[in-house]
Amino acid sequence: MKFAHNFIKDMKVSFKTFYIYIEILMALIFVAILLFVVPENFSSDINMYAHIDSSLQSNEIVEALESDNSSNIILLDSMDEIKYMLEEDRNSIGISISMVDQKILYNVILQGYESQKYRNIIEKSLIAEGIKDLPEYGSNTNIVTLASSSERLSDRLNMLPIFLLLNSAFTGLFIVATYIFMDKEEGTIRAFAVTPAKVWEYLLSKMGVMLVTGLLTGLITTLLVAGLKANYLHLIALLIATNLFGTSIGLFISSFYDSIMKAMGAILVTFMTLAFATTSYFMPSFNPIIIRILPSYPMAFAFREVFLENPDIAYIYSNVAGFTVLAALFFLWSNHRFKKTLTV
Amino acid sequence: MIKVENLFYSYTKDSKYAVDDVNFEVAKGEAFGFLGPSGAGKSTTQGILTGLLPMQDGLAEVAGYNMKNPSRKMFNKLGVSFEQSNVYGKLTALENLEFYRKLFDVETIEPNVLLEIVGLSHVANKKASTFSKGMKHRLTFARSMLNKPELWFLDEPTTGLDPAIANQIKDVIKEKSKEGSTIFLTTHNMFIADELCDRVGFIIDGVLKLIDSPRNLKLKYGQKLVDIEYKDGNEIKKDSFSLIKEEERLKLNHIINNYEIELMHTKEATLEEIFIKVTGRGLV
């Protein structure tokens, strides 16, 4: 099998070049940062500063506030103090409740960056709060738990899917071009081209090297950060499919260029665009269509499933299948293009 | 073995042709020399004939395959040595050849035997990146012999080698030629072309000016000259006469009869001189 010989040779060469070590080093640096710098969970709770008019203040309110330590409601003496604290602590909101002309007046003080949606919610919930005490009010609040997002990962684990996406799934996207242009530079690609071996054998072998590199970094990182809190079967399936996809895109882009500099420009733009999906990953409420159509969007969430107690198997494997098919298509397309341009 | 008709090639895909309406044929077992100054289009022609450059216009048939749409199988019959050596620097000389031989479907020569032939046995297990230019070039040359090619493309196989090694390489080519390999040899070295080639082609600016055997070319263009030094009184005089022109022959006769001859030798025109004469250009 010429492909196998080619692959063995490429692995040999790759272990003698530094790219594979850079990839592994990056994985280790990431692990170190996650384990020693990033806390298990960020404290990103919002503080609420409250002022309640003395005429309204009762012991019951104060007691109610003090009984629960988990909430971050801090009682202050005046509206001005609230404003001062809000300026100091940008991750907070304020509320003042006072009595004016026998009416209860709610003043909500926000930072200004909150969206209109958020403002509306606050307003509506205050109104709801108000009518709750009317005699004819019947509570119809339901608590609905969304099955898929009910499980929460620790903040540390929550970052792992992004690293797997950018470093392991997209290994090939980023460096397969380097390998190809190294062969072009060295001229060995021309020597290969005058043998009976086929272009697809050459390309597939490069894919193999990228796959080994991606699996290596992905597994090292996951083992060190998540330990046994991951489903390795799903992880490997996902890594394989997404890594093949990434490399096939890398090959495809490379097939348009005759120098590494030009190809790298296009690859960087592609990589940045794909990396954009991470914003939606960390802020699930921000998911415009432009981000949802990026292949990296479902990838990130599929990687997340790997770390859940009850992963959504269907979601993971529809990703595996989808990206495998896409990888095959882009591989064939690249092969078709390279047949004409590999040695020119 | 090779048939080329109205071959054109332009890197810029316009009318700036690097190969301009070239026609020639190379018979099975023949050694064909492709000569021309730098930038003449020699490597471009070899590139098209080995499938590294796409066919643009014209017809090219190599080892029975139409180069418009050659089969990968064709390369089992071909050996290609490149003007710029191209081996895996990260692999040793031996690893380079071991890997390469596995890409062929036909019987191959033991890499160690080839390394011996090109004088690289002592560095067989050294990384090619540590090699000198000449060593890399010899490894590239050795690699082209792995599959015992029926048709052997050699792009400047001796350029950059010291004379002793160049001579060794020339002998290897000569032997293969005797064994029946067809050879397409690109070179600047007229002595090697003269010695090895059954026929040579002169190419300049992409245009093939002339094809003939070295012997015919010499008969046709090379006038035999006699250089002579003689004593005229106390003075030593030098002169040069053509043996073809009647008038000069008589002059020479006159000198031989009347003066004391110090030195005299006949000189054959070299292929290089003929090249300059035919094309009006030097070879470099």
Ligand SMILES: Nc1ncnc2c1ncn2[C@@H]1O[C@H](COP(=O)(O)OP(=O)(O)OP(=O)(O)O)[C@@H](O)[C@H]1O
């Ligand atoms: N990759 C390329 N892109 C553009 N032009 C090229 C390229 N390669 C060669 N050329 C041009 O094509 C012409 C023929 O070049 P070629 O390499 O065939 O010459 P050559 O006869 O092999 O010369 P040399 O003896 O220096 O090797 C030259 O004018 C050269 O500048």
Ligand SMILES: [Mg+2]
């Ligand atoms: Mg050349």
